[in-house]
Amino acid sequence: MYNFDLIIDRKNTNSIKYDFAKERGKPDGLLPMWVADMDFPSPPEVLADIQNVVSHGIFGYTEPKDDYYSAVSQWFSSRFNFHITKNDTIKTPGVMFAIAQAVRAFTMPGESILIQTPVYYPFYHVIKDNNRNLVTNPLVKYNIDFNDFEKKIADNNVKLFILCSPHNPAGRVWTKEELQNMNDICKKYGVIIISDEIHCDFVWTGYTHTCFGTINEDAIIATAPSKSFNLAGLQVSNIFVKNKDLRTKLKTEINLTGYSQLNTLGLTACQSSYEKGGLWLNELKIYIEENIRLVREYLSAKLPKIKLAEPQAMYLLWLDFSQYALDQNELNRRIIENAKLWLNDGVTFGEEGRGFQRINVACPKSTVLEALERLGREFYRY
Numbered sequence: 001m002y003n004f005d006l007i008i009d010r011k012n013t014n015s016i017k018y019d020f021a022k023e024r025g026k027p028d029g030l031l032p033m034w035v036a037d038m039d040f041p042s043p044p045e046v047l048a049d050i051q052n053v054v055s056h057g058i059f060g061y062t063e064p065k066d067d068y069y070s071a072v073s074q075w076f077s078s079r080f081n082f083h084i085t086k087n088d089t090i091k092t093p094g095v096m097f098a099i100a101q102a103v104r105a106f107t108m109p110g111e112s113i114l115i116q117t118p119v120y121y122p123f124y125h126v127i128k129d130n131n132r133n134l135v136t137n138p139l140v141k142y143n144i145d146f147n148d149f150e151k152k153i154a155d156n157n158v159k160l161f162i163l164c165s166p167h168n169p170a171g172r173v174w175t176k177e178e179l180q181n182m183n184d185i186c187k188k189y190g191v192i193i194i195s196d197e198i199h200c201d202f203v204w205t206g207y208t209h210t211c212f213g214t215i216n217e218d219a220i221i222a223t224a225p226s227k228s229f230n231l232a233g234l235q236v237s238n239i240f241v242k243n244k245d246l247r248t249k250l251k252t253e254i255n256l257t258g259y260s261q262l263n264t265l266g267l268t269a270c271q272s273s274y275e276k277g278g279l280w281l282n283e284l285k286i287y288i289e290e291n292i293r294l295v296r297e298y299l300s301a302k303l304p305k306i307k308l309a310e311p312q313a314m315y316l317l318w319l320d321f322s323q324y325a326l327d328q329n330e331l332n333r334r335i336i337e338n339a340k341l342w343l344n345d346g347v348t349f350g351e352e353g354r355g356f357q358r359i360n361v362a363c364p365k366s367t368v369l370e371a372l373e374r375l376g377r378e379f380y381r382y
Contacts, residue, residue, distance in 0.1 A: 002280055004040055004287045005364050021342065030342040033371055036168075036316055038230040038362035042269070043280035046229060049272040050265055062264040064091075064271065071274040072238050076223070080200065082211040084240045090251060091262050093235040095198050095222045098250075099162060100126040102220060105253035106192050106246070107132055112156040116144065118349035118356075120168045120196070127162075138352055142170040142309065144178055150185045161186055163195040165212060166203060166313035169349050169358045173207040173312040179215045187216075192246070194220040198237075201228040201281060203313045204289055218243045220250070228281055229273040236266030288315050291361040291368045298372045303379055315362035318346075322355035324379070331355070339378040341371060 010018045017032045041047065053059075069086040076082045092098040099122075107113060109131040115123045117136045127134045135156045137149045152158065163182070166173050174182075186193050195212035200223065203209045213221045224237035241247035295317060299306050309318040321331055328347055335341050335357060346356025361368050 002283050004284060005366070007364055007366065008039060008041060010039065026336065026342055030336065030340050031367070031371055031374065032342040033360045033363070034342050034344045034358070036227060036360060037232050038315070039364065039367065040230060040284065040362065042230045043273065043277040045276035045280070046269055046272040049268055053265060053268050059264050061261050062267060063261060064267050068267060068271045071271045075274040076211065080209060080211045080214070082213045082221070084213070084242070088240050088242050090239040090241060090247065090254070092237050092239055092254065093259065093262060095196055095224050095237050096122045096126065098222050098237060098239045099123070099194060099196065100130070101253045101257070102194050102250060103127060103130050103132060103160065105249045107159045112158045113160045113162060114152060114158045115162050116164065116167070118169060118346070118353040119164050121348045123162055123164070136350070139170060142167070142172050144182070146181055146185070149182065153185060153189050153191060158189065158191050160192050160194065163193060163212065165195050165197050166199045166209065168199060168314060169316060169318045169353070170309060171311035171314050171316070171318060173203055173209055176210050176215070179210055179212055183216045192220070194222060196222045198222065198224050198227050199314045202285065202288070202315055204292070204311060207312045209313070213240060213242070218246065220246060225270045225273045229269070229277050231266065231269050231273065234266035234269050235263050236270045238270070288362055291365060292317065294365065294368055295361060295372065298376070302376050306375070306379065315360060317359050317361055319357045319359060320355060321357060328354055331357070334378055339374040341374055
């Protein structure tokens with residue numbers, strides 16, 4: 001029903017992905033497959049609803065009515081068996097905005113916050129930039145070292161744990177048992193949990209996302225339609241906080257920023273996506289899984305030294321180049337200067353990402369094939 005093969009020219013649209021190579025220290029002419037937005041238009045049903053608002057022509061201060069909250073609630077109850085209400089929901093302009101405010105609301109300068117590395121790099125910034133103590137629980141072959149997890153919490157008097165679920169960049173979908181173990185340890189030491197679940201809609205065949213809110217109702221669940229429906233520029237997210245005391249503290253911290261109403265078009269797009277975007281998303285997931293299959297088979301056949309961390313979730317693939325024994329700078333140089341690709345440097349996600357690159361395959365199949373051919377021309381001989 002939907003055409004995901006269509007190439008949309010994103011150049012000269014002020015796209016960070018396509019138009020800011022020079023500003024980010026990259027040469028022109030690269031094929032950009034790094035930042036986590038998609039090269040597909042948002043669902044046509046959503047675009048039509050946005051156009052209706054644009055046609056009206058007035059973009060005054062806007063708040064959503066109850067049908068907005070009903071759409072959000074229905075999505076998470078039907079897809080993840082997680083039931084939330086309007087009162088549980090805090091609207092923010094983004095998940096990282098919410099996490100930054102949670103850092104300030106639930107910890108004091110100098111107190112410790114735990115993350116599991118390698119992990120989405122803004123986690124590091126909101127901890128360090130707010131003068132909190134960063135504590136890491138490195139993943140071991142993308143599994144959790146629970147002994148280290150508990151020891152780090154106990155030894156550092158950790159106050160807040162930021163979970164990435166599904167995990168970015170490893171593509172792990174945490175099992176109920178893993179989530180329960182993390183929860184039990186955090187409960188034992190009085191650690192508040194905030195779970196970033198922005199990629200929850202992209203879980204692949206054979207795996208099931210378990211919302212942490214179904215494990216612990218006191219956990220803070222950070223969500224957004226931005227990854228699922230390619231709406232990042234419209235800046236809207238929904239943060240679910242059932243615990244009244246935690247919700248009050250987080251709202252207070254957000255109020256201190258002076259922020260109030262969300263983007264008018266973002267609110268429209270969010271409600272429309274959750275009401276009308278389900279079929280589009282289901283078809284898109286099938287398409288992206290086919291892209292992942294192409295990557296898997298190409299690497300196996302032509303570039304066996306590049307190992308794919310088999311993704312259980314996300315359209316961002318984690319590629320291991322370590323068998324080439326290249327210094328990270330040299331690996332980056334070959335990818336950028338020779339292969340003419342713009343990927344995410346693995347070290348950005350932590351020292352555990354040394355020797356890795358992250359590639360975004362939420363794009364037309366022809367783009368994926370072009371990227372693979374560029375890798376092939378550069379790395380087949382080594």
